[in-house]
């Protein structure tokens with residue numbers, strides 16, 4: 001009996017000891033801290049997601065996520081640098097250490113998580129693959145594309161899904177593979193392809209961006225795949241993985257809690273214990289993640305919550321005019337669900 005009690009006490013203190021151990025810093029986390037900025041792989045230019053203006057200032061939903069990571073690490077959204085990558089270049093850039101994280105419409109898949117050596121740190125945009133056609137073609141459905149020539153970027157899930165979809169539906173197609181988005185869109189606009197296929201968000205982005213003023217374009221109704229897009233980090237640094245993952249979850253949690261860039265200072269005075277912990281008024285989470293206790297306060301203050309970032313970059317009042325849809329909070333019928341800050 002006495003022995004049992006001793007064993008139980010030992011087990012309890014072991015748990016307590018584990019809980020008290022500070023998060024151990026990993027290679028990437030330390031390297032980012034030492035160099036003083038985070039290097040993110042982004043698109044070469046996709047309106048609403050990652051786009052650089054004539055002054056070289058990057059904006060977009062994916063850029064916001066990168067900046068939020070910078071805020072978590074350094075308290076400053078300007079401590080983020082961007083490496084534009086094509087779909088083919090992005091994975092090598094992460095594997096080689098050229099970038100610290102990919103915040104660029106990358107679909108989370110089994111092979112990327114395993115064989116490519118990455119960890120998937122959450123989903124910041126739920127998407128599906130679609131097709132675009134010139135409106136004057138009068139094509140109304142993907143099923144009308146039998147025999148079509150289709151423009152597609154190599155090194156993407158898009159390319160693989162396209163082949164599966166046509167095979168499954170016993171249809172044929174001719175792929176035109178072009179790595180650089182701008183070149184591909186020129187080919188499409190010049191009529192070299194009957195259709196262009198990518199994630200539906202990408203179709204909306206190029207229609208509002210590179211293709212604006214180049215005729216009318218229709219996005220066909222079918223979504224032929226699931227494209228959960230989100231940040232990727234290299235295997236081997238759990239602390240860095242945790243930081244990226246909880247930065248994204250934190251932006252969603254802030255929206256769930258009703259904390260915005262406008263009211264976050266008011267919220268500091270809240271009596272709600274969960275809000276006090278979230279904003280670092282009650283310390284704990286910052287230390288657990290290895291950053292300043294005010295990390296989430298700073299992120300919401302400088303970047304906003306997930307919904308604010310969505311509306312500012314891709315929402316219904318932007319040229320992309322995207323509905324929240326699957327990207328609404330779970331409480332509003334969407335898939336965005338923050339794992340508890342606890």
Ligand SMILES: N[C@@H](CCC(=O)N[C@@H](CS)C(=O)NCC(=O)O)C(=O)O
Nearest residue numbers: 043044045087106107156157198202
């Ligand atoms: N989600 C797919 C496709 C990602 C992708 O590369 N999409 C294209 C079309 S939206 C893109 O981002 N192009 C921008 C660029 O190459 O800079 C994947 O992860 O493989």
